[in-house]
Amino acid sequence: MAVVIKTPLEIEGMRVAGRLASEVLDYIAPHVRPGVSTDTLDRLCHAYMVEVQQSIPAPLNYAPPGYSPFPKSICTSVNHQVCHGIPGERVLRNGDIVNIDITVIKDGFHGDTSRMFLVGDCGIAAKRLCEITHRCMWEGIRKVRPGATLGDIGAAIQRLAESSGYSVVREFCGHGIGRRFHEEPQILHYGKPGTGLSLASGMIFTVEPMINAGRREIRELADGWTIVTKDHSLSAQWEHTVLVTDAGFEVLTLSAGSPAIPDPPDASFADLLATNVAAAPARVAAPLAAVPVGLARQVGSTNPRRH
Ligand code: MF3
Ligand code: CO
Ligand code: CO
Numbered sequence: 001m002a003v004v005i006k007t008p009l010e011i012e013g014m015r016v017a018g019r020l021a022s023e024v025l026d027y028i029a030p031h032v033r034p035g036v037s038t039d040t041l042d043r044l045c046h047a048y049m050v051e052v053q054q055s056i057p058a059p060l061n062y063a064p065p066g067y068s069p070f071p072k073s074i075c076t077s078v079n080h081q082v083c084h085g086i087p088g089e090r091v092l093r094n095g096d097i098v099n100i101d102i103t104v105i106k107d108g109f110h111g112d113t114s115r116m117f118l119v120g121d122c123g124i125a126a127k128r129l130c131e132i133t134h135r136c137m138w139e140g141i142r143k144v145r146p147g148a149t150l151g152d153i154g155a156a157i158q159r160l161a162e163s164s165g166y167s168v169v170r171e172f173c174g175h176g177i178g179r180r181f182h183e184e185p186q187i188l189h190y191g192k193p194g195t196g197l198s199l200a201s202g203m204i205f206t207v208e209p210m211i212n213a214g215r216r217e218i219r220e221l222a223d224g225w226t227i228v229t230k231d232h233s234l235s236a237q238w239e240h241t242v243l244v245t246d247a248g249f250e251v252l253t254l255s256a257g258s259p260a261i262p263d264p265p266d267a268s269f270a271d272l273l274a275t276n277v278a279a280a281p282a283r284v285a286a287p288l289a290a291v292p293v294g295l296a297r298q299v300g301s302t303n304p305r306r307h
């Protein structure tokens with residue numbers, strides 16, 4: 001399946017779905033407190049989607065090839081969990097960080113967005129990771145315009161992450177989105193400027209970097225879904241659904257409670273980053289060859305399971 005260019009009517013539907021997904025995060029934010037279980041967050045979000053929004057929680061029973069159906073309506077990934085955490089009896093404690101990832105379907109269109117939440121008083125390391133990961137997402141989004149490449153997006157994210165002392169998870173990536181949850185293209189969160197697919201007006205995809213405080217390697221838990229850092233270091237993720245417009249980009253998953261958009265780093269900071277990255281040891285990039293699309297998992301890297 002090739003990359004879908006959305007029609008004006010489809011774009012209108014995606015705007016609605018995107019805003020609704022973000023509004024679920026606005027709704028749940030005050031409930032993310034010490035003592036709440038991730039199951040309670042799931043139950044509250046489910047009820048809000050189904051009863052208030054009359055939207056469908058896309059994760060519930062979602063079963064891409066090789067996966068068992070996802071049993072809940074949202075993903076909750078705590079501390080060293082990278083993504084796809086399954087809500088359960090776990091109770092959030094003071095100092096935890098948690099990613100809540102919401103995907104709604106409204107009138108057949110998907111809106112996909114996630115934010116990090118600080119539970120009570122968090123340490124400075126946890127706060128810094130969440131803030132810089134937010135900046136990483138926005139550095140990637142700011143590259144989006146017709147004629148830019150996917151490599152431009154990945155490189156911008158990787159540069160800020162690695163110059164901050166963090167690592168970028170390679171096995172999962174952003175994805176085209178529309179009438180289907182996961183479509184082409186795959187949006188890698190690392191790469192080289194000027195490489196990969198050229199963007200065109202009417203494309204819609206997610207930018208959703210997963211950034212680890214420690215090493216980039218991950219492991220999948222026995223539940224078949226939850227991804228954790230191998231070294232147990234903290235991991236953070238933010239996600240928006242983004243439309244390529246003639247003028248550049250439009251973020252579809254914004255709402256009243258979306259956090260302020262960070263300022264771009266100023267020029268001198270950018271120079272400093274470039275210097276630091278140039279000084280960093282070379283890494284062997286995973287192949288950027290075309291790979292099957294599915295669940296934002298980048299195939300052909302360190303996880304040979306499935307596909
Ligand atoms: N929302 C996730 C993403 O950003 C996918 C979750 S799949 C699920 O692509 F089944 F775990 F919900
Ligand atoms: Co996504
Ligand atoms: Co998501």
